Each structure stands twice: as C-alpha cells, then as structure tokens.
Amino acid sequence: MILILKKGISDEEIESIVLKIKDAGLTPHISKGNERVIIGLVGDSRAKDRDYWLSVHGVEDAIRVLKPFKLASREFKSENTVITVDGIKIGGNEVVVMAGPCAVEGREQLLQTAEIVKNYGAKILRGGAFKPRTSPYSFKGLGKEGLMYLKEAKEKFGLPVVTEVMSIEQIEDVSQYADIIQIGARNMQNFSLLEEVGKTRKPILLKRGLSAKIEEFLLAAEYILFNGNPNVILCERGIRTFETYTRNTLDISAVPVLKSLTHLPVIVDPSHAIGLRDYIIPVSLASIAAGADGLIVEVHPEPEKALSDGAQSLYPEQFKELIKKLKKVGGAVGRPV
Numbered sequence: 001m002i003l004i005l006k007k008g009i010s011d012e013e014i015e016s017i018v019l020k021i022k023d024a025g026l027t028p029h030i031s032k033g034n035e036r037v038i039i040g041l042v043g044d045s046r047a048k049d050r051d052y053w054l055s056v057h058g059v060e061d062a063i064r065v066l067k068p069f070k071l072a073s074r075e076f077k078s079e080n081t082v083i084t085v086d087g088i089k090i091g092g093n094e095v096v097v098m099a100g101p102c103a104v105e106g107r108e109q110l111l112q113t114a115e116i117v118k119n120y121g122a123k124i125l126r127g128g129a130f131k132p133r134t135s136p137y138s139f140k141g142l143g144k145e146g147l148m149y150l151k152e153a154k155e156k157f158g159l160p161v162v163t164e165v166m167s168i169e170q171i172e173d174v175s176q177y178a179d180i181i182q183i184g185a186r187n188m189q190n191f192s193l194l195e196e197v198g199k200t201r202k203p204i205l206l207k208r209g210l211s212a213k214i215e216e217f218l219l220a221a222e223y224i225l226f227n228g229n230p231n232v233i234l235c236e237r238g239i240r241t242f243e244t245y246t247r248n249t250l251d252i253s254a255v256p257v258l259k260s261l262t263h264l265p266v267i268v269d270p271s272h273a274i275g276l277r278d279y280i281i282p283v284s285l286a287s288i289a290a291g292a293d294g295l296i297v298e299v300h301p302e303p304e305k306a307l308s309d310g311a312q313s314l315y316p317e318q319f320k321e322l323i324k325k326l327k328k329v330g331g332a333v334g335r336p337v
C-alpha cells in the first residue's frame with residue numbers, strides 16, 4: 001500500500017501516521033517530493049485495508065501496489081531519482097559517461113587511462129580492483145592495492161570512482177575508496193550482499209544478472225531500497241541469448257521499460273553487452289536515444305595488453321569519437337552529454 005498525504009502536512013502529523021503504520025506491523029518508507037509526501041508501507045498489509053488508511057488523519061489517498069517491487073516503482077515515487085556524486089547528477093537531464101579499464105592493472109595504467117577519459121569527457125572513472133572471473137586461473141584484480149590507485153586517480157583528475165564489491169567482507173574497504181559501489185551481474189541475486197550494501201548510504205550501481213528478467217532485476221534493487229539505501233543506479237549490461245557472435249545480447253528495450261516501471265536511474269554498459277569494441281559506438285548511441293541516463297564503458301590505453309576484456313576495450317581515439325557522436329545524439333533527444 002502507498003499512502004499519499006495531504007498537501008502541506010506537518011512533521012507532527014506525519015509522525016503520527018508513521019506510528020500507526022508501525023502499530024500495524026508495517027515498515028514505513030517515506031518519500032518527500034516537491035509537492036507531496038508519500039509513504040510506502042512494506043510488509044503484510046492485509047491486516048489493515050484501504051478504507052482504514054483513508055480514515056487516518058492526513059491521508060488523502062491509499063493505493064494498493066500490485067507489482068512485486070514497491071519502493072522501486074513509479075507508483076511509490078513518480079519523479080525520477082537523481083543521485084548526486086561529487087556534484088555530478090545521475091538520473092537528471094544530463095547524460096553521464098563512466099569510463100575506464102575493466103581492471104586496475106597497475107598505477108601507471110590506471111592514471112594514464114584516467115587522464116585520457118577525463119580529457120575526452122568522462123565524468124566518472126570505472127575500474128575493477130576485485131574482479132569476478134569465470135576461470136580461477138584468470139587475473140582477479142589487485143585488490144586493496146587497486147583501490148589505492150583508484151583513490152590516487154580520483155584525487156589527481158577529480159573523477160569520482162565506481163568499483164565492484166564481490167563479497168560482504170569487501171564492503172568496508174571499498175566504501176572507503178569508492179564513490180559508487182558496483183554489484184556485478186554475477187552477484188545480482190546475492191541477497192545477503194544486497195542487504196549489506198542496502199545498509200550503507202553509498203550509491204550502488206546494480207548490474208542486471210546474466211539471465212535476469214526485468215522483474216527480478218527490480219526485485220534485486222528492492223532489496224537495497226528496503227534495507228534503507230535509496231541510491232540505486234540500474235545498469236543493463238546484456239543478457240544471455242542463443243546468439244554467440246556478440247558476448248551477450250543488449251536488451252535495448254529494457255531501457256524504456258525500466259524507465260517507465262521505476263524512478264531509479266538507468267544506465268547501459270555496452271562493453272560487457274557486446275564484447276567487441278567496434279560495435280560499442282553505435283550501440284551506445286542507440287542506448288542514449290532509447291532514454292538511458294548514462295553509459296559505463298571500458299577503455300584501455302593499450303587494449304592488446306589488457307589483463308581482462310581487451311577485445312571490448314575502446315582505444316582512446318574510439319572513446320573520443322564516442323563522446324563526439326554522443327553529443328550529437330544527446331542533443332537530438334534533449335539530453336546534454
């Protein structure tokens with residue numbers, strides 16, 4: 001159930017409604033918009049019906065949300081959620097480009113990439129310090145050493161950092177160094193991990209699972225929201241299909257579908273979706289035309305030497321070209337880049 005409160009309601013009146021919600025054994029999630037205060041009731045709301053909530057002082061309307069995800073839904077919050085990271089707004093009108101190497105491979109490699117992507121127009125630096133690899137024999141990242149290089153790059157180039165956590169134990173360290181915590185595709189349904197990042201207030205970049213339906217993706221976001229963290233960015237990164245020419249299949253339709261179902265920002269990762277650098281530009285342009293709020297793209301100064309995902313990493317010149325073209329498409333759809 002979602003309660004829409006009367007216009008101009010006082011804090012004391014809200015508090016008294018909150019007490020009634022708690023008395024009914026439910027958890028209130030308050031969302032204060034420009035015009036209205038809305039309270040989402042989470043838990044078994046069968047005990048008190050709609051008529052009861054309509055009778056409560058200060059409640060203008062009570063709406064039953066039939067979708068399985070509640071806090072992530074547009075019914076709960078009609079305005080877009082905008083997440084601000086060091087002054088950069090994700091989910092606002094401007095398209096935000098996050099870029100960097102797949103993995104932090106060393107100090108020089110990271111600083112060099114950070115300088116390149118910054119100069120060409122990236123707003124946020126990506127780079128994995130803890131890498132989820134399919135084979136146990138592959139490079140698994142530099143761990144804490146990698147986090148330190150990310151911090152150095154941030155300080156040197158003024159780029160906030162997004163990096164992945166793979167386990168609950170890594171959250172504390174990663175939170176100290178990163179501005180945005182990434183939950184990778186393989187962990188989208190690691191519910192204990194979702195609960196723990198939900199207890200932080202860090203922005204969370206949640207990637208769609210390899211075979212996750214849109215509803216499952218939104219329920220994963222719901223875990224984070226329900227645990228108290230409203231700062232979730234959704235990332236479409238391709239799903240498994242019968243097609244093998246590309247690494248995955250980018251579900252471009254997920255972008256407008258998600259934008260209509262949820263108020264959360266939606267970005268696209270064309271790199272992991274396609275796996276081949278020469279197709280990254282057109283698909284990125286399509287993503288912005290389809291309504292994505294941003295991109296997260298892999299770039300490497302020397303992709304042939306990359307320790308992971310070299311084939312999909314853009315050459316610096318290609319990244320420059322991407323930004324140039326994005327500005328045109330962004331301009332055409334009223335989204336400055």
Ligand code: PEP
Nearest residue numbers: 128184185186207237272
């Ligand atoms: C990544 O972004 O580094 C990554 C491993 O992506 P995904 O979880 O989408 O495979």
Ligand code: MN
Nearest residue numbers: 102298308309
């Ligand atoms: Mn990668």
